[in-house]
Amino acid sequence: MHYFNLPLEEWTNSFVDGWLIPTLGGFFNKISYGIGWFIDLITTLFTAFPPELIAIIIIIIAWKFAGKSVAIFTVIGLLYLGSVDIWKEAMQTLSIVFVATIFSIVVGVPIGILSAKHRTFDHIIRPILDFMQTLPSFVYLIPAILLFGLGGVPAVIATFIFATPPAVRMTNLGIKQVPADVVEAAHAFGATSKQLLLKVQLPLAIPTIMAGINQTIMLALSMAVIASMIGAPGLGSLVLAGISSVNVGKGLVGGLGIVVLAIILDRVTQGLGKSKRNIS
Incomplete structure (x- = not known):
């Protein structure tokens, strides 16, 4: 079925090659340098000290x-990482996930708050989030490579785009779920909009926000293998090497390492969310 010609491919390539890279290439290089420095710093913190x-x-x-039970599993899981000699790769993966999650929180939580406060902004941001979540993750790799080269930086950028929507959506949901009578009581006592947000809505929404951060971390880890295709170091590169060489053992070793990190991070963030709920 071909009713008219839409040269989307040509338009996109002309925009990227003819304007975006020549005009903003230096700007993206500065961003790449800053993110690369941050990744190196976190990786150094995780690897400079003794693994023990x-x-x-x-x-x-x-x-x-x-x-206690999660702590016991953590002991077993970390012993596994050391026993199969993938501690360094695990820390590299953890560094990329950590940096991407920090960026997702810093960007996603404020956007979630704005979307909860302003209906028009919510209507604008919602289809963008749908686009970010439904676009195949491999598609993120192409502009990431063009703008940031190979390595950990484009991996963080692609992971950030893929993993940020849950932080935005759950922050929005958490703010909206604050009981109306609590909000009315705060207004009755003379609370300003800033005081209402910081002292009432955000504290009550923290468990829901933590659930969104938990999902963000899990999505970031799920990108580990895909990000290795653009040079990201870590456990994903082991799995990719196992796939390339049809080495089942190497793929299993790296895959189980990702599972160990995922379970530990999942249980810890869930526990943190429950502790915040009990406090509130």
Whole structure:
């Protein structure tokens, strides 16, 4: 079925090659340098110290926020990472996930608040979020490579785009779910809009926001293997190498490492959300 010709491919390539890269190439290089520096800093923090010290810190965090059983699993999981000699790769993956999650929170939570407060903005941002979530993740890799090259930086950018929508949606939902009578009571006591948001709505919405952050982390981890296709270091590169060489063992080793990180991060963020709910 061909009613008219829509040269979308030519338009897109002309825009990217003819204007975007020549005009904003320097700007993207500066962004790439800044994000690369941040990734290197976090990776250094995770790898410069003895693995035993990092493991103890992670286990304590798991015990405090998720309980004894999760702490025991964390011990077993971290022992696995060390026993198959993929600790460095696990820390590289954790660094990329950490940086992408930080960016998703910094951008996603304020946008979620704005969309909850302003109906017009909500109507505008909702289809954009739908587009970000439904566009195949492989498509993100093409502009990421063009604008930021290969390595951890485009991996963080692609992961950020893919994983941010849950943070926006759940923040929006959390703000809207604050009971109307609580909001009315705050207004009755003379609370300003800023005080209402910071002292009433956000504290009550934190459990829901944490659920969104949990989903963001899981989506970021799910991008580990895909991001390895553009040079991202870590566990995903092991899985990709296993696929390329038809090495089932190597793929299994890297895949189980991703599973270990995913379960630990999932349980800890869930536990943090429950603790915030109990406090509120």
